[in-house]
């Protein structure tokens with residue numbers, strides 16, 4: 350890919366519109382006739398910058414949106430990009446990152462598959478002075494990650510826990526109810542935060558006897574979350590696990606009142622298992638949580654097969670990362686809003702956290718449609 354700076358003046362205007370808050374940085378990167386670029390101090394800030402973008406998989410709707418939106422923002426702002434998806438295979442992601450380094454990337458944006466597997470390749474990146482931004486998922490056990498941009502992962506879990514708490518009236522003392530909890534992929538650092546956020550709300554009700562788990566798969570503490578993790582966040586694995594629990598512990602008519610699902614891919618499989626076991630939307634259908642706002646899940650919410658999702662507007666995350674890249678390129682201080690929470694085992698990585706939003710059947714139009722994330726037609730509305 351050519352690394353020539355090809356940004357036209359119109360592109361600057363478009364980028365400033367697209368990337369909220371970038372006006373100041375963009376203004377510094379004034380285009381000269383003939384495509385040359387210079388910053389206000391006369392250096393070639395931003396020119397010939399190559400950004401490598403490593404995404405985990407195309408199999409989940411959100412990562413496709415993340416990747417294509419970030420790529421579009423950066424290209425419009427004049428950066429060269431190399432966007433790769435790794436089919437959820439760690440080795441594939443490492444060789445893609447190696448290729449980006451070989452190609453001369455200046456900045457790497459990485460949504461890791463296994464947050465503990467990238468230390469050696471990031472050490473190679475650091476030797477080449479490449480700035481590394483962890484995207485959505487923290488990269489652990491390495492000093493060579495510079496920034497982290499994500500949604501507030503703990504808050505995602507809290508929102509799921511609070512939704513179940515309210516739907517069942519737990520704070521008013523209602524119960525006992527049956528809940529089946531699930532957790533995300535054991536190699537995903539986020540999954541720990543999602544579970545902790547939810548379990549900090551729900552565990553007191555387990556301990557008070559208001560929530561029971563007939564399958565026994567109820568972690569006694571947040572630290573045991575991996576025992577109920579679904580590797581690779583697979584829908585089919587979640588479906589199989591839910592089917593097994595239903596067949597083994599609910600076939601006698603025991604009521605299932607709630608399922609804590611950490612995200613939409615799991616919720617999709619869980620809803621299918623429920624359907625397979627004869628559950629139909631309406632009274633007696635369990636409360637089912639999710640996360641991401643994937644289209645299939647929003648359709649399930651409309652159909653009454655899922656109760657809520659925690660929507661993470663991937664456009665805002667991509668915009669934040671594009672802002673970070675502009676700040677890095679301009680030699681400015683990179684804005685972060687959390688310098689305490691995300692300790693990767695070697696250092697606390699300066700982080701920008703974006704708040705997520707609860708979406709239920711009642712506010713789909715006001716959130717997902719009003720913001721243009723989906724059109725009304727996408728959702729059959």
Ligand code: BGC
Pocket residue numbers: 409411485486537539540582612613614640641661
């Ligand atoms: C992301 C979620 C996503 C999950 C599965 C997590 O790291 O934060 O948004 O649903 O991975 O891809």
